[in-house]
Amino acid sequence: MLDLDRFLVRRKVFRILGAGFHVYDAAGKVVGFSEQKAFKLKEDICVFTDESKATELLSIRARQIIDFSAAYDVVDSVEGRKIGALRRKGWSSILRDSWEILDDADRPLAHVREDSATLAMVRRFLTNLIPQRYHLLAAGERQVASMRQHFNPFVFKLDVEIDPGCPVDRRLVLATAILLAAVEGREQ
């Protein structure tokens, strides 16, 4: 799953506590499963190889309980080391979702931005039926990956495409997609 150039994150529909996400490859095969734990004051999301949850790949955990510019640490559960962090830009995200991807020492690697300021305003103030799109931009505003929500008011699906030369660790891109599905997708 961690070497895919294209995958789909789909929110599990029938789930009462917490949230679950399946990760599909381009052929439609389930290659991963993610679970957002319920009853946790701090966001805690785990990514597994499948729904049996036998092998944990990544752990995404919020630093603070309430944080306007929330930061989430991403840990490779297999290696047992932090690979980076994702930080939501609180003020910017009011009008347009904006995230920073940081390395393991919190240095900026890339950022993720909602596609257009105008559409972002329409989504916030008129209708949230317009699917969201995100661009992952590396140094020099070069787009290295994109995330596109499907038009489906009932099931949140996020299509992720990563450029072959993307300098950002694929595990961080996967974590970003799952976090966007969990945090921004929840707003819908």
Added chain:
Amino acid sequence: MTRAACACGHEFEVRDDLAGGITNCPRCGKAVEVEGLRDPAWRLLQVVAAAGWASATAAAYVAWGVAGAAAVAMGLAAVLWLVSRAL
């Protein structure tokens, strides 16, 4: 600066904004949880829990005396400990 302690025995200082988060141990490279004492919401919860525990114990003392207060104090302390472990 906030202190962090790794399972390998190494203790080191990290930036305050990492409090409550995770960093890598500079010695063994493994992920280490940094104490979240700077989290204002967590501190508020601790204060509310302590105040609730004290007022419930005081109310139990007035209603049932020392034995009742001790039972309520210990019972609530156990519940709070369990909740803090779950968070």
